[in-house]
Amino acid sequence: MADANAGLPAHIERLADRARSYVEAASSANTRRAYASDWKHFSAWCQRSNLSPLPPDPQIIGLYITALASGTAERNPKSNSVSTIERRLSSLSWNYAQRGTPLNRKDRHIATVLAGIRNTHGAPPRQKEAVLPEHLIAMLETLDRGTLRGIRDRTMLLIGFAGGLRRSEIVGLDCGRDQTEDGHGWVEILDKGLLVTLRGKTGWREVEIGRGSSDVTCPLVAVETWIKFARIERGPLFRRVRGQGKDVGPDRLNDREVARLVKKVALAAGVRPDLTENERAEKFSGHSLRAGLASSAEADERYIQKQLGHASAEMTRKYQRRRDRFRVNLTKAAGL
Structure with a gap:
């Protein structure tokens, strides 16, 4: 493929390269992977259907989302949920806009087709299971405190839970400000706790993570211990452990490692023994830590909303698996 910048002055080429980097920075790596995967799926369906994906044809898109809903868009028949169909449609919109x-x-x-799909196949969202404090403590006990991997994993679980952080926010942390280009925030160790500065979905925000009541479950102690034994002075906070667990590399962890960790230790700790192994793998994810904090913190809702970085209290309530839904009783308030 020919270079699109061929023949351009050097300073314009540099600007074009910088512009591409800004385009990439506009969305997360996970989002870009999803966009690329959805475009590939749509293109494959078009090829099998003897249709062209370009230029955008609303009638073809309507047929595609119908195939998704009816389970005929795959080689192996499988109907897609409404949320998956909406995500694929958003991906196509993004891909077409880039072209x-x-x-x-x-x-x-x-x-009209999408409205009909929502009315026919719409269902309440399936929420991830919340990791509650008693679950977290049991999960921590399954990790070896004497190994680098165990120390790192304990730290990620504790800071993820206490900070109500997304998995990308956990692995995106650096040891200090402006230390890496791919970082999404940094930590500051203070006497009373950790000050975490994050660049999240809603912009920059600060998250205060206070000291725990015990060193065993204290996020601050965990971070200090990890930095000390991993011998990290700057750069990514959470990194790969290599050399049979005896060495810490320079590379930042992938955020999918957080989801795998939560699933693995929830299974090892026997959390929700009423569920099968496959059900637990489906129920628990990185979001389980955020839901756990929202569900268990005995604090005013506005503080929980701020910690999770939500723009509305309604979104925070969606994360609260355990709360008094009838604290405000409008029936009695109306005089009945």
């Missing part, structure tokens, strides 16, 4: 050929999602071939 300079916007997709009109309000066209009746798309909007």
